[in-house]
Amino acid sequence: MESLRSTARRAGMYYVLVAILTPFVLLYVPGQLYVAGDASATVANIAANQHLFVASILVGLFSQVLFVLVILALYRLLKSVDEPLAIVMAAFILLQVPLSLVAMSNEVATLQFIRDGAAFSVFSAPERETLIMFMVGVDRQGVLVSQFFWGLWLLPLGILVIRSKFLPSFLGLWLILNGLAYIALTVIGLVTPELRERAFTLAIPLMFGELALALWLLIVGIRVKKQKTADANR
Numbered sequence: 001m002e003s004l005r006s007t008a009r010r011a012g013m014y015y016v017l018v019a020i021l022t023p024f025v026l027l028y029v030p031g032q033l034y035v036a037g038d039a040s041a042t043v044a045n046i047a048a049n050q051h052l053f054v055a056s057i058l059v060g061l062f063s064q065v066l067f068v069l070v071i072l073a074l075y076r077l078l079k080s081v082d083e084p085l086a087i088v089m090a091a092f093i094l095l096q097v098p099l100s101l102v103a104m105s106n107e108v109a110t111l112q113f114i115r116d117g118a119a120f121s122v123f124s125a126p127e128r129e130t131l132i133m134f135m136v137g138v139d140r141q142g143v144l145v146s147q148f149f150w151g152l153w154l155l156p157l158g159i160l161v162i163r164s165k166f167l168p169s170f171l172g173l174w175l176i177l178n179g180l181a182y183i184a185l186t187v188i189g190l191v192t193p194e195l196r197e198r199a200f201t202l203a204i205p206l207m208f209g210e211l212a213l214a215l216w217l218l219i220v221g222i223r224v225k226k227q228k229t230a231d232a233n234r
Contacts, residue, residue, distance in 0.1 A: 004077060005221055011073035012217025014066050019211045021063045026143065029056040034136060039129040042136065047114050057107050064100055067093075077222075078160040085156050093153035096146045103142035110135045144189045151182025154209070161213070166222040171213050178209030 035041040079086040161172030181203040
């Protein structure tokens, strides 16, 4: 039991770190650098703030490593509840890791394009800006696709939390709603992108489900007595 308790705390610690770092990559840096509909301003911002762009790439890579550790820890914690479902949970979210790495590779290519302008002198300035904006757009669409898998894995995770008996059921329900919100945002972003910002604002309360689980695991941990009872009944 001490081992499971330690696993829960470790999963919570990694998860909280991911929750702290991810907004920097997905919200803060794009908000500072990207100007919708203005290629010249976006390219100028990235060129003038390359340190921030590089920091976003590095933090993104570190976050992916931490996220894999979260997945492994949660799998170990929840496999006794329903191992096949725990495998599905892990598989769903691991699918987004290569997608995120491809998106970050695209960011590296964008940085190279800006840093080594002489090598691309065959293109005119407007053409270079258009290409950079295309790569930025591909990166943002990659996030949209990854978001679908962020939602998909929360569905089995929520079910496992509800069934576990050593974590509160309300967290499991919150995770399921969180997952459905991510999936809905992906669909809205692809079908009616003009509504995505409004939908995101409305979905914000639902999207704290992961942070709630992370903080619970880190601060409260698992219910030891109930877990023992559950083990005795199996």
